[in-house]
Amino acid sequence: MxxxxxxxxxxxxxxxxxxxxxxxxxxxxxxxxxxxxxxxxxxxxxxxxxxxxxxxxxxxxxxxxxxxxxxxxxxxxxxxxxxxxxxxxxxxxxxxxxxxxxxxxxxxxxxxxxxxxxxxxxxxxxxxxxxVSQEERGMLIDRMAVMGRADTARRVAALIVQLHERLRRNDPSVGLTFATPITQSHVADMIGATLVHVSRVLLQLRASNLVRWMRGSIAILDLEGLRRFAGLPQRELDRQPAWLPAA
The missing domain is CATH 2.60.120.10 (Jelly Rolls)
Structure with a gap:
């Protein structure tokens, strides 16, 4: 146990x-x-x-x-x-x-x-x-909306924004630069793009002062700008759902 x-x-x-x-x-x-x-x-x-x-x-x-x-x-x-x-x-x-x-x-x-x-x-x-499972489903809905309609650069941006949000929900002290084992190859797998294309997109995002991708870590240079670029909505969790069974 x-x-x-x-x-x-x-x-x-x-x-x-x-x-x-x-x-x-x-x-x-x-x-x-x-x-x-x-x-x-x-x-x-x-x-x-x-x-x-x-x-x-x-x-x-x-x-x-x-x-x-x-x-x-x-x-x-x-x-x-x-x-x-x-x-x-x-x-x-x-x-x-x-x-x-x-x-x-x-x-x-x-x-x-x-x-x-x-x-x-x-x-x-x-x-x-x-x-909690519905919170994850909500993020999946947003991600699928981006994946279905957006170009590769916006897909990558959305993936990074959501990864940062998930890390902060576990640990609010997580900053805009955070460690991750996710590689560019993993990103290519998740968004259905080639590794070459993902590498090119990350260079574009860096040139736009949005994200800097490093070995073993990601630095978000402009979180709100990255969110706007990705086209992700700003959602607020209901921290005290009234419908929950009484404690």
Whole structure:
């Protein structure tokens, strides 16, 4: 069983919408199994695998990707600490994506039965998990709108803005320059462009004083300018949803 000190980022994600009760944090502790350590490049889950379970990401970065009909890989998302990975696979008999560690990572397994018990025993906690999933869905909607209509430069800009937002939701102290294992090749995977095109676009964004891409880090030079260029809306989270079950 994981101790609550092992679950800082998940607590932050849920508590952003409502302060957790002692019994809710206790249930989170009881849900999580023994922490697993992943090496960089280690595969946690394989697309098509049967009987997979979700995992909470505690430390590190993990990529979610799928294999296309021609064998090419499409990276869907970079999971950050606090993400519950593998939830989409709960709706299917087989895993819908492959999860691969981008850095050394620490995860804790969360059995499917424990998630079912959470809905029965702590419906407010389950509602908070649902809210967090809808927050991610909202970001996905914005990203898909950009991907479907915008050029490559705006796709890259949107990806960087959203990555920065996600990092800050876990840790508000994250500044405009932040470390990341995401490479230009990963960016090309995620937006469906060639590596050469992505490299050219990043040079354009730097020349426009919007972003400076460095090995292992990204510096946003003008956040609002980058957001406007990407065409992303400025959304405000409802930090205290009135519809949540009473504490």
């Amino acid at each position: 994981a101790h609550i000190s092992d679950l800082p980022s998940p607590i932050v994600r849920l508590a952003a919408f409502s302060r957790l009760k002692a019994e809710e944090t206790s249930l989170l502790e009881s849900m999580a199994g023994k922490p697993l350590l992943l090496e960089r490049g280690e595969v946690l889950q394989t697309e098509g695998e049967a009987d997979t379970i979700p995992h909470l990401l505690i430390d590190g970065w993990v990529a979610s990707h799928v294999t296309l009909h021609d064998g090419a890989r499409q990276m869907i998302k970079a999971h950050l600490p606090g993400d519950m990975m593998g939830l989409p696979s709960l709706a299917y008999k087989n895993a819908v994506d492959t999860l691969t560690a981008l850095t050394p990572a620490r995860v804790v397994p969360v059995p499917r039965e424990a998630i079912g018990a959470m809905f029965a025993k702590q419906p407010r906690l389950a509602a908070l998990l649902f809210v």
